[in-house]
Amino acid sequence: MIGRKYIRAAITASSLLFLTLDGNTQEKQKQSVTRSSSSRKVAPVDAELARLRAEVIEKMKESRASAEKLLAIHEEEKTKLTTEYQRRREFYSQGLISRSELNQVERALAEAIVRVEEDKRWLTESDIAITEATMRDELLRLPGLAIGGYSETGTLLRFNGGAPWSLADTPKIEKFFLQTFGRGLPVTAFGQTATHDRLRFDHRNAIDVALHPDSNEGRSLLSYLRQMGIPFIAFRGAVPGAATGAHIHIGNPSVKAVVSADPQKECCKR
Numbered sequence: 001m002i003g004r005k006y007i008r009a010a011i012t013a014s015s016l017l018f019l020t021l022d023g024n025t026q027e028k029q030k031q032s033v034t035r036s037s038s039s040r041k042v043a044p045v046d047a048e049l050a051r052l053r054a055e056v057i058e059k060m061k062e063s064r065a066s067a068e069k070l071l072a073i074h075e076e077e078k079t080k081l082t083t084e085y086q087r088r089r090e091f092y093s094q095g096l097i098s099r100s101e102l103n104q105v106e107r108a109l110a111e112a113i114v115r116v117e118e119d120k121r122w123l124t125e126s127d128i129a130i131t132e133a134t135m136r137d138e139l140l141r142l143p144g145l146a147i148g149g150y151s152e153t154g155t156l157l158r159f160n161g162g163a164p165w166s167l168a169d170t171p172k173i174e175k176f177f178l179q180t181f182g183r184g185l186p187v188t189a190f191g192q193t194a195t196h197d198r199l200r201f202d203h204r205n206a207i208d209v210a211l212h213p214d215s216n217e218g219r220s221l222l223s224y225l226r227q228m229g230i231p232f233i234a235f236r237g238a239v240p241g242a243a244t245g246a247h248i249h250i251g252n253p254s255v256k257a258v259v260s261a262d263p264q265k266e267c268c269k270r
C-alpha cells in the first residue's frame with residue numbers, strides 16, 4: 001500500500017497520467033517479515049557480530065552511493081520526458097500528431113516518475129537503517145529508563161511507555177496522523193525486514209517512520225505517542241558521511257540480536 005501511495009503522489013504531482021503498479025516492493029518486505037519471524041536462535045559471539053555488522057553497514061553505504069548516482073540519471077530522464085511530453089501535447093492539440101504518439105511518451109514519463117520516487121524511497125529506507133545500526137552502541141550506553149520515563153540527548157529522544165504495544169496498534173497511529181495532517185504516516189519499515197535480518201537486529205515489534213523528531217509532524221506524533229504510553233526512540237540523525245537518516249522508531253529499541261535463517265540473503269534491491 002505504501003508503494004501505491006508513492007505512485008499516487010507521483011501521478012498527482014505531474015497531473016498527467018493514469019497508472020497502476022503492483023506494490024511489489026512492499027510485498028517483498030511483507031514476505032521477509034513472515035519468513036524471518038520463525039528463525040530466532042542464540043546470538044553469536046559479540047565481537048563476531050560487531051564485525052559482521054560493520055561489514056554490512058559498509059556495504060550498505062556503498063549501495064547507497066550507487067543508488068544516489070542512479071537517482072541522478074533517473075531525474076535527468078524524467079526532466080527530458082517532461083519536456084518531450086509538453087512538446088507532444090502541443091503538437092497533439094494542433095492536430096499534428098496522433099493520440100497514440102502522445103500516449104507513448106505519457107507512459108514513458110509515468111514510468112520515469114515512479115522510478116524516481118522509488119529511488120528516493122529506497123535512499124530514505126537505507127539512511128534510516130544505517131542510522132539505527134550505527135547509533136546502536138550509543139543507545140546501549142545510555143542508562144535504562146523507568147516505565148513512563150523520558151530522556152533527551154542531542155541525537156536521541158527516548159520514551160519508555162508502559163502501554164502494551166504491538167504492530168497491531170499501528171492503524172490507530174496511522175488514523176491519528178491522517179486526521180491531523182491529511183496524509184498517510186510515512187512508514188519505511190514495518191516490523192522485521194530483510195535489512196534487519198542482514199544486520200541481525202530484532203525489529204519484529206517496531207516500525208520506523210520517516211519524520212524528523214523536531215519537525216511539526218514529528219513533534220506532534222511524539223506527543224501523541226507519549227499520551228498513549230507507546231514507547232519510541234527518535235533519532236535526530238546526522239550520521240557523518242550519510243544523509244540525515246532522522247526518523248522515529250516506534251516500539252522498544254532493537255538492541256537484541258537475532259540470527260537470520262539465511263545469512264546469505266540479500267537485503268537490498270541494488
Ligand SMILES: [Zn+2]
Binds near residue numbers: 206207249250
Ligand atoms: Zn527502527
